[in-house]
Amino acid sequence: MTDHRLRVLKGHGTENDFLVLPDLDAVVSLSPSLVRALCDRHTGIGADGVLRVVRTKLATEPDVRAQAAEAEYFMDYHNADGSIAEMCGNGVRVFARYLEQAGLIAGPTAIGTRGGVKQVSFSADEISVDMGASRLRLERPVVAATGLLGEYQAIAIDMPNPHVVIELDDDAALAALDLATAPLVTPALPEGQNVEFIVRTGPSRLRMRVHERGVGETRSCGTGICAAVVVAAGENAGHGEWLVDIPGGQCRVSWTTSGSVVLTGPAVLIAEVELAEDWTAAHR
Amino acid sequence: MTDHRLRVLKGHGTENDFLVLPDLDAVVSLSPSLVRALCDRHTGIGADGVLRVVRTKLATEPDVRAQAAEAEYFMDYHNADGSIAEMCGNGVRVFARYLEQAGLIAGPTAIGTRGGVKQVSFSADEISVDMGASRLRLERPVVAATGLLGEYQAIAIDMPNPHVVIELDDDAALAALDLATAPLVTPALPEGQNVEFIVRTGPSRLRMRVHERGVGETRSCGTGICAAVVVAAGENAGHGEWLVDIPGGQCRVSWTTSGSVVLTGPAVLIAEVELAEDWTAAHR
Numbered sequence: 197m198t199d200h201r202l203r204v205l206k207g208h209g210t211e212n213d214f215l216v217l218p219d220l221d222a223v224v225s226l227s228p229s230l231v232r233a234l235c236d237r238h239t240g241i242g243a244d245g246v247l248r249v250v251r252t253k254l255a256t257e258p259d260v261r262a263q264a265a266e267a268e269y270f271m272d273y274h275n276a277d278g279s280i281a282e283m284c285g286n287g288v289r290v291f292a293r294y295l296e297q298a299g300l301i302a303g304p305t306a307i308g309t310r311g312g313v314k315q316v317s318f319s320a321d322e323i324s325v326d327m328g329a330s331r332l333r334l335e336r337p338v339v340a341a342t343g344l345l346g347e348y349q350a351i352a353i354d355m356p357n358p359h360v361v362i363e364l365d366d367d368a369a370l371a372a373l374d375l376a377t378a379p380l381v382t383p384a385l386p387e388g389q390n391v392e393f394i395v396r397t398g399p400s401r402l403r404m405r406v407h408e409r410g411v412g413e414t415r416s417c418g419t420g421i422c423a424a425v426v427v428a429a430g431e432n433a434g435h436g437e438w439l440v441d442i443p444g445g446q447c448r449v450s451w452t453t454s455g456s457v458v459l460t461g462p463a464v465l466i467a468e469v470e471l472a473e474d475w476t477a478a479h480r
Numbered sequence: 481m482t483d484h485r486l487r488v489l490k491g492h493g494t495e496n497d498f499l500v501l502p503d504l505d506a507v508v509s510l511s512p513s514l515v516r517a518l519c520d521r522h523t524g525i526g527a528d529g530v531l532r533v534v535r536t537k538l539a540t541e542p543d544v545r546a547q548a549a550e551a552e553y554f555m556d557y558h559n560a561d562g563s564i565a566e567m568c569g570n571g572v573r574v575f576a577r578y579l580e581q582a583g584l585i586a587g588p589t590a591i592g593t594r595g596g597v598k599q600v601s602f603s604a605d606e607i608s609v610d611m612g613a614s615r616l617r618l619e620r621p622v623v624a625a626t627g628l629l630g631e632y633q634a635i636a637i638d639m640p641n642p643h644v645v646i647e648l649d650d651d652a653a654l655a656a657l658d659l660a661t662a663p664l665v666t667p668a669l670p671e672g673q674n675v676e677f678i679v680r681t682g683p684s685r686l687r688m689r690v691h692e693r694g695v696g697e698t699r700s701c702g703t704g705i706c707a708a709v710v711v712a713a714g715e716n717a718g719h720g721e722w723l724v725d726i727p728g729g730q731c732r733v734s735w736t737t738s739g740s741v742v743l744t745g746p747a748v749l750i751a752e753v754e755l756a757e758d759w760t761a762a763h764r
Contacts, residue, residue, distance in 0.1 A: 206525065206753075208522055208523055211522045212522075213522045237497075237526055238492055238496075238728070239495055241750075242525075242526045415522060466523070466756050466759040467525060467755045467756060468753070468754045469752070469754075470752045470753075471750065471751045472750050472751060475751070
């Protein structure tokens with residue numbers, strides 16, 4: 197007899213929240229409509245996305261299955277709107293926290309993602325993820341936004357998703373921003389962009405707000421934090437450690453000796469959730 | 481040995497969502513900070529409020545304990561902001577659904593609330609609640625709102641919380657409303673007000689949008705639905721049945737022979753949730 201009740205865990209990394217769906221043997225049919233239903237904050241549980249935990253060798257995509265020798269578990273990441281995404285800097289920490297608490301790993305590990313294998317390590321209450329290399333772009337768009345006085349010069353950077361970073365003068369300018377509507381980027385990057393507004397609050401410290409492509413203002417954005425630090429560090433990128441304060445908390449950014457950007461931050465699992473059978477049946 | 485893990489159920493009535501906390505023997509200390517933490521949609525589970533289920537005879541308030549002879553269970557209702565509320569038309573259906581599914585009642589019942597004992601009955605997938613008498617008020621404020629052309633005459637009514645109801649000409653006018661900011665009511669009721677905008681879509685049918693006092697636009701408001709129907713029915717109030725379409729679904733309104741307003745609508749429990757011990761400990 198199989199118990200058909202769907203079980204997930206809810207967790208978050210700097211207030212970017214996820215439902216972790218343990219499905220090691222790849223038996224759960226996670227349709228876009230079920231993802232949307234689970235992530236609906238009033239009629240479902242509510243989250244920014246679903247992280248399905250699957251053995252990498254059982255992934256449907258050949259590119260992912262090819263990671264099986266390096267990474268035992270695959271983060272099958274679904275956005276709240278039902279679409280599939282490659283990677284998520286906050287999500288991968290929550291995913292790693294699940295692997296650790298479930299006893300599936302002990303110590304540093306590699307996690308399979310659609311964006312390649314990610315190296316993860318644990319330290320006290322935090323988790324570090326190797327986010328890969330950044331690439332500065334040639335574009336230098338100007339940015340206007342509600343609450344922003346005049347236009348600001350921006351720097352474009354891939355992490356590897358596209359970002360545009362704008363440095364403001366002080367906290368007051370950052371607080372005055374209204375990101376309910378998307379900032380106007382001229383010219384916009386061809387793929388669209390996440391827009392990070394930063395203020396220097398110390399020698400290696402930033403405060404940041406972010407408008408995510410297709411989402412709106414969010415409490416945190418893992419790749420955005422990395423992009424902002426690379427831009428702020430300028431010629432010093434690759435050395436030392438930076439602290440970034442975002443509305444959802446605090447993360448740290450450093451580099452590996454080979455120049456990969458490492459994002460470190462908290463990740464917690466707060467609850468186990470068991471969906472009612474009739475609810476799940478109605479949304480499959 | 482006691483298991484200290486906090487368990488709640490998540491449910492909703494026309495997308496007004498709640499966490500039901502079974503605590504028949506009144507042993508859970510539900511502080512305002514724990515309520516806020518549970519209702520936080522990113523760092524908690526997320527809901528519009530918490531409905532604690534307690535034996536009425538164990539309630540702390542003498543006024544509620546006095547209901548014990550009539551109602552075995554008390555709906556100890558807490559808003560998401562941690563404040564205490566008297567009653568909630570959608571919440572009491574979700575509360576009743578819990579009593580039914582937990583096997584605590586079989587058939588029609590009476591539920592204790594800070595707003596008095598409420599009679600509840602079940603029919604197919606819906607639950608009916610006797611919401612008490614409405615009282616038309618003498619005030620006739622005018623209302624302006626973003627997206628609304630000109631000012632509209634409103635009717636004020638207590639259900640028993642204060643409402644202001646405005647009838648618009650057609651669906652287009654209703655759809656054009658922007659309720660992100662509160663409508664301007666002149667003069668405002670001394671206690672503030674919920675504001676309902678309605679359009680007649682049939683002989684005994686309304687479409688409605690609502691701005692709730694201190695909350696903003698919501699997907700549904702039980703007392704608002706009742707207030708809107710009483711105003712729309714005018715001299716025919718007390719007879720027949722009305723259908724009200726709201727963003728979160730559909731409810732029906734009728735009257736008892738003694739003139740009480742009866743609200744009927746769906747209520748579902750979608751999941752059982754078990755909070756992590758360290759999370760609960762951090763928010764007590």
